[in-house]
Amino acid sequence: MKRKLLLKLSIAALLCALSCLSGFGLTYAYLTDRDASDDAMTVGEVKATICETYSPPRELSPNMQFDKAPYIVNTGSLPCFVRMRADYTTVNAARFCTLAGTNEQDWIPAEDGYYYYKHLLDAGETTVSAPFSKVSIGDCDAELLEDFDIAVYAEAVQHIDHEGAHPSDEYRTAWIAYHN
Amino acid sequence: MTRTKKRILSAVLLVVLLFASSAVGVTFSWLSYSPRAKTNVFTFSDVDITLHEDKWDALADVPYGRMLYPGRTLDKDPLIENTGENSLYAFLEVSVPKAEVRLVNDDESIVKQTVGLFTYSVTGEGWTELEDCRSETDSLITRLYAYLIPLAPGERTTALFESITFRNIVEGDIPEGTKLTVGVNAYAVQTVYLGEQGADQKEKLRDAYTKYLSQKTAEG
Numbered sequence: 001m002k003r004k005l006l007l008k009l010s011i012a013a014l015l016c017a018l019s020c021l022s023g024f025g026l027t028y029a030y031l032t033d034r035d036a037s038d039d040a041m042t043v044g045e046v047k048a049t050i051c052e053t054y055s056p057p058r059e060l061s062p063n064m065q066f067d068k069a070p071y072i073v074n075t076g077s078l079p080c081f082v083r084m085r086a087d088y089t090t091v092n093a094a095r096f097c098t099l100a101g102t103n104e105q106d107w108i109p110a111e112d113g114y115y116y117y118k119h120l121l122d123a124g125e126t127t128v129s130a131p132f133s134k135v136s137i138g139d140c141d142a143e144l145l146e147d148f149d150i151a152v153y154a155e156a157v158q159h160i161d162h163e164g165a166h167p168s169d170e171y172r173t174a175w176i177a178y179h180n
Numbered sequence: 181m182t183r184t185k186k187r188i189l190s191a192v193l194l195v196v197l198l199f200a201s202s203a204v205g206v207t208f209s210w211l212s213y214s215p216r217a218k219t220n221v222f223t224f225s226d227v228d229i230t231l232h233e234d235k236w237d238a239l240a241d242v243p244y245g246r247m248l249y250p251g252r253t254l255d256k257d258p259l260i261e262n263t264g265e266n267s268l269y270a271f272l273e274v275s276v277p278k279a280e281v282r283l284v285n286d287d288e289s290i291v292k293q294t295v296g297l298f299t300y301s302v303t304g305e306g307w308t309e310l311e312d313c314r315s316e317t318d319s320l321i322t323r324l325y326a327y328l329i330p331l332a333p334g335e336r337t338t339a340l341f342e343s344i345t346f347r348n349i350v351e352g353d354i355p356e357g358t359k360l361t362v363g364v365n366a367y368a369v370q371t372v373y374l375g376e377q378g379a380d381q382k383e384k385l386r387d388a389y390t391k392y393l394s395q396k397t398a399e400g
Contacts, residue, residue, distance in 0.1 A: 006189055013196040031266060031370040032392055035231035037258065038363045039240070041346075044247040045356035077356060078249055122243075158249045 047076035048121075048156035050084075052130070060145045064137050065100070069130035070152045074121040080156040081174045082121055083114040084131050093148035096140040101133030108171075118171045120159055228264030231366040232336070233257055248360065250284070251348045257339040258364045259304070262331040268368040269388045270327040272307070272340050274300075275320050275363035282350040290350060296321045297354070298362050299345050304338035310386050326385040330371045367392060 052070035072082045088094040106129045107115045115131030135150065157174050159166060167173065235255035239245035246254065260270040276296040283291050302309070306328050313324035327337045344362055354360070369392040376391070378384035 006185060009189060010192055013192045030374065030391060030395055031225065031227040032395065033227045033229045033264070033268075033368045035229055035260075035366040036364065037231055037233055037236070038361050039236070039246070040359040040361045041246040041248050041254070043354045043356055043358040043360065044244070044249050045351070046249070078247055079244060161244070161252065 042077070044078035044158075045076045046078050046080045046156050046158050047074070048080065048082055048154055049073045049075045050152055050154050051126070052152070060137065060147070062096075062137060062140050062142055062145070065134050067133065068135050068150065069101070069133040070154075071127050071130050072117065072121070072154050072156070073126045074123055074156065076156070077123050079120050079122045079159045081117065081159060081171050082127065082154060082156045083116045083175070084152065084154045085114045086132070087113075087151045087153070089149040089151060090146060092140075092144050092146060093150075096138045096145070097150075098136050098138065099132035099134070100136050102131060103129040105129075107131040110172075116171050116175075120166060120170075121156075225266055226264055227266050227268050227368050227370050228262070229268070229270065229366055229368040230261045230263045231364065232259050232261055233364070235342075248346045250346065250351065253343050253345045255342065256300070256344045256362065257342050258366070259337045259339040260327070260331070260366045260368065261336045262333050262368070265333050267330050267332050267371040269371055269374075269385055270331050270337055271367040271385075271389055271392075272325045272327075273322060273363075273365040273367065274325070274340070275322045275361075275365075277319060277360050277362075278316075278321050279319070279354065281347070281353040284348045284350060295347060297347055297349070297360060299347065300341040300343065300362075302341055304340045306338055307340050308382055308385075310382070310389065312386070313389065324389070326382070326389065328381050328385065331368075 049072070050070050051073055053067060054069070055067040057064060057066045070084065070086075072084060074080055074082070086099060088097060102109060102115070106119065106127065107117055109115050109131070117127055117131075119128070121127065137145070159170065159174065233256060235257045239255060248254075258272055258274075260272065262268055262270070276298050278294060278296045280292065280294045281297070283293060283295065285291060302325065307325045308328055310324045310326055315322045325340055331337065367389070369388055371388075374388055374391065376384040376387040378387050
């Protein structure tokens with residue numbers, strides 16, 4: 001009886017000691033925190049389209065004038081600067097025709113043959129005026145007049161962000177990087 | 181019971197009592213005393229941070245503020261504020277998307293390569309990269325930075341960088357409308373009782389981050 005009691009007490013003591021020992025060497029949880037920022041940016045694109053009001057004459061004759069007013073629409077997602085040029089498809093047309101009705105408040109004709117739009121064109125906007133509005137055929141020999149096309153060509157270049165503003169001459173300087 | 185056995189039993193019981201006492205920390209007083217009741221209030225402490233990007237946040241209100249075009253630089257200025265009550269170690273993890281694109285170099289040559297789509301320069305004083313924590317997948321490059329100075333309550337780190345720049349990529353290689361993110365994650369771990377090991381502060385921070393990561397991994 002006493003032996004059994006001794007055995008039981010010894011086992012109990014051993015178990016108690018083991019449970020106390022297991023309390024050492026615990027890993028305690030550390031205090032931590034986190035925060036995050038993952039707002040997205042969107043890749044933009046510079047795109048432009050020409051639209052125009054045009055009344056083609058039925059017949060060509062010297063000293064006549066007809067309406068042709070091309071505009072540029074920013075169909076991309078970024079603000080841009082635009083320029084336009086018009087070229088004739090025959091030598092005689094280039095000799096006898098001139099473009100008239102330039103609004104120099106909005107467009108500047110340059111020595112390189114382009115008309116430069118002075119204002120920044122936001123996404124979805126259309127130029128407020130056309131670089132020219134009429135085509136005039138001068139005094140010439142009617143026999144020299146043949147059918148011709150006027151090829152209107154437009155370009156757009158991205159505006160470099162200047163923290164919401166832009167230099168007043170950027171409508172020209174923006175093209176320097178483009179050419180480079 | 182024999183005398184020897186009695187002695188053994190007494191010894192065992194004494195050992196058990198000593199262990200129990202050391203674990204519990206109880207000191208038995210033989211003098212009788214009836215103390216007045218005293219309440220000890222223990223407040224569970226915490227580590228709290230806030231990630232700030234004031235200039236970046238302001239871009240949300242600017243037209244085209246977060247629109248990208250090749251070569252564009254945008255304001256982005258991540259820093260950490262200790263908004264808790266304990267000193268902490270602060271870390272910033274920056275993830276940059278990567279893709280195979282045609283890059284236009286300064287000499288106008290075009291090279292096709294797989295690169296991170298954004299670049300930035302770490303200019304904030306007190307930050308150092310933990311280079312061996314850098315990781316790369318097919319679509320992401322991730323770098324980890326540690327702030328060398330423990331952050332006291334109410335203090336802020338410097339901004340890790342002030343801006344990010346979109347690479348000069350040939351138009352169309354990243355389609356228009358694609359959403360790109362430079363992810364910034366801020367982490368913090370307590371400084372006290374952390375037991376961080378290392379020959380210098382950078383190594384200690386590396387160890388501190390390892391402890392943080394181990395815990396997060398275990399938490400699942």
